[in-house]
Amino acid sequence: xxxxxxxxxxxxxxxxxxxxxxxxxxxxxxxxxxxxxxxxxxxxxxxxxxxxxxxxxxxxxxxxxxxxxxxxxxxxxxxxxxxxxxxxxxxxxxxxxxxxxxxxxxxxxxxxxxxxxxxxxxxxxxxxxxxxxxxxxxxxxxxxxxxxxxxxxxxxxxxxxxxxxxxx
Numbered sequence: 001x002x003x004x005x006x007x008x009x010x011x012x013x014x015x016x017x018x019x020x021x022x023x024x025x026x027x028x029x030x031x032x033x034x035x036x037x038x039x040x041x042x043x044x045x046x047x048x049x050x051x052x053x054x055x056x057x058x059x060x061x062x063x064x065x066x067x068x069x070x071x072x073x074x075x076x077x078x079x080x081x082x083x084x085x086x087x088x089x090x091x092x093x094x095x096x097x098x099x100x101x102x103x104x105x106x107x108x109x110x111x112x113x114x115x116x117x118x119x120x121x122x123x124x125x126x127x128x129x130x131x132x133x134x135x136x137x138x139x140x141x142x143x144x145x146x147x148x149x150x151x152x153x154x155x156x157x158x159x160x161x162x163x164x165x166x167x168x
Contacts, residue, residue, distance in 0.1 A: 002061065
């Protein structure tokens with residue numbers, strides 16, 4: 001059975017993963033409307049991956065005799081200055097999620113919930129990969145500059161690691 005504080009913070013993470021999915025869907029739509037087919041496909045796949053993460057939290061809470069709560073979320077932004085600003089926002093958001101996962105680890109330690117602490121380690125590793133992946137994209141964008149995005153857009157899907165989901 002989940003300690004109450006662990007159940008509460010895991011439910012908070014459901015909301016954060018849901019928002020992450022919606023944020024990336026919003027970004028994907030923005031990119032698609034501006035002709036960035038590759039960027040939009042990358043973001044659609046990212047949105048699906050975040051939805052899968054949310055489902056993992058829901059199932060884990062329920063399997064441990066907790067009650068998963070499906071929250072309403074705030075509407076994500078719908079407009080972005082350019083691809084550069086957008087990917088910097090992606091990195092900022094992934095760092096926020098990393099902090100959130102670390103907060104869960106801290107609560108698990110405080111509550112002596114070694115089972116959840118062990119389970120959450122997958123997400124700790126996942127966040128290291130997520131941040132690294134987005135940093136690599138930002139590095140490529142900075143190398144290209146603002147006038148050479150065609151090949152970047154064409155090749156961005158090859159920069160996805162071993163993600164769990166795809167948009168196709």
